[in-house]
Amino acid sequence: MTATVIDGKAFAAKVRAKVGTHVARLKDEHGITPGLAVVLVGEDPASQVYVKMKGKMTKEVGMLSLEYRLNADAAEDDVLRLVADLNANPEVHGILVQLPLPKHMEEAKVLAAIDPAKDVDGFHISNVGLLATGQKAMIPCTPLGCLMMLRDHHGDLSGMNAVVIGRSNIVGKPMAQLLLGDSCTVTIAHSRTRDLAEVVRRADIVVAAVGRPRMVGAGWIKPGATVIDVGINRTDDGLVGDVDYAPVAEVAGAITPVPGGVGPMTIACLLANTVTACCRANDLAEPDGLTA
Ligand SMILES: NC(=O)C1=CN([C@@H]2O[C@H](COP(=O)(O)OP(=O)(O)OC[C@H]3O[C@@H](n4cnc5c(N)ncnc54)[C@H](OP(=O)(O)O)[C@@H]3O)[C@@H](O)[C@H]2O)C=CC1
Numbered sequence: 001m002t003a004t005v006i007d008g009k010a011f012a013a014k015v016r017a018k019v020g021t022h023v024a025r026l027k028d029e030h031g032i033t034p035g036l037a038v039v040l041v042g043e044d045p046a047s048q049v050y051v052k053m054k055g056k057m058t059k060e061v062g063m064l065s066l067e068y069r070l071n072a073d074a075a076e077d078d079v080l081r082l083v084a085d086l087n088a089n090p091e092v093h094g095i096l097v098q099l100p101l102p103k104h105m106e107e108a109k110v111l112a113a114i115d116p117a118k119d120v121d122g123f124h125i126s127n128v129g130l131l132a133t134g135q136k137a138m139i140p141c142t143p144l145g146c147l148m149m150l151r152d153h154h155g156d157l158s159g160m161n162a163v164v165i166g167r168s169n170i171v172g173k174p175m176a177q178l179l180l181g182d183s184c185t186v187t188i189a190h191s192r193t194r195d196l197a198e199v200v201r202r203a204d205i206v207v208a209a210v211g212r213p214r215m216v217g218a219g220w221i222k223p224g225a226t227v228i229d230v231g232i233n234r235t236d237d238g239l240v241g242d243v244d245y246a247p248v249a250e251v252a253g254a255i256t257p258v259p260g261g262v263g264p265m266t267i268a269c270l271l272a273n274t275v276t277a278c279c280r281a282n283d284l285a286e287p288d289g290l291t292a
């Protein structure tokens with residue numbers, strides 16, 4: 001048996017098309033162009049690639065794309081001032097500060113400075129708290145993209161056993177919250193988890209967000225389980241996920257590839273969140289199916 005490949009690239013294109021339709025409607029009917037501002041501090045090559053991809057796709061769906069680049073040795077205050085300007089700028093509906101920030105900056109402080117209504121990453125503690133209490137929030141893009149693919153593949157997720165490997169604030173924890181919100185029985189595993197293989201073998205849904213190339217092997221997977229690979233690891237063999245793809249695909253029921261899985265969905269969800277933020281800011285109806 002070979003797993004169904006969940007084509008994140010194709011799914012992301014559909015999400016972006018839907019976003020584009022709404023952007024056109026906001027322009028035609030309300031004279032509003034949703035705007036996304038991306039802030040990049042420093043010259044990390046991977047971050048530069050993502051920021052470039054984000055800018056290109058933002059423009060493709062008809063939104064305003066603003067990019068701000070600061071030197072790696074910029075002061076934290078420079079970033080805070082820029083964020084304050086963007087908070088006050090009516091053309092900007094979404095603000096993303098690319099992570100990680102240089103070590104001399106306090107990430108939590110910078111994230112807390114972003115207007116929660118413009119926090120399209122969903123990293124502000126207000127949005128984290130709203131998600132945790134089941135209220136309307138901005139949802140982090142990577143977990144949102146994973147949830148969309150899972151709902152599309154399974155329909156109802158209620159009662160399924162989900163294991164999330166990784167407990168970061170940007171992927172693991174919000175992913176677990178979303179799965180709980182869809183009534184999964186959720187386990188969060190991390191570096192101190194005992195007998196990870198045995199924990200993962202109980203899962204109907206596995207989300208791997210670790211950052212260790214090909215860590216999740218075929219022997220960990222319950223036959224027929226759905227495997228979502230969030231990992232992006234650059235190795236000598238090129239870009240690989242946290243899942244040992246070929247052997248796992250022999251056991252799993254469905255699997256996302258790397259590249260072409262979660263990554264493109266992350267960017268599509270960023271655009272979706274920007275439209276959602278723009279609609280909320282203007283008291284307009286939100287498009288269906290673009291948030292959790
Ligand atoms: N496709 C996309 O759009 C995105 C992809 N990514 C990728 O996803 C991966 C995870 O990212 P992120 O959450 O930011 O990473 P972090 O490094 O912040 O978190 C990694 C998590 O994995 C856990 N972990 C590390 N080693 C092990 C192990 N041996 N066994 C079990 N758990 C372990 C850590 O546990 P502990 O907490 O105990 O240290 C931690 O909770 C990376 O490859 C990253 O590049 C990230 C964001 C977006």
Ligand SMILES: Nc1nc(=O)c2c([nH]1)NC[C@@H]1CN(c3ccc(C(=O)N[C@@H](CCC(=O)O)C(=O)O)cc3)C=[N+]21
Nearest residue numbers: 050096097098099100121141232259260261263264266
């Ligand atoms: N504030 C903030 N928000 C983020 O969402 C954020 C961030 N900081 N810092 C870095 C991580 C990483 N991330 C990715 C986005 C797209 C792909 C993506 O599209 N990947 C392609 C491959 C691209 C390639 O070849 O490198 C794919 O998987 O098919 C990957 C990773 C967002 N992140």
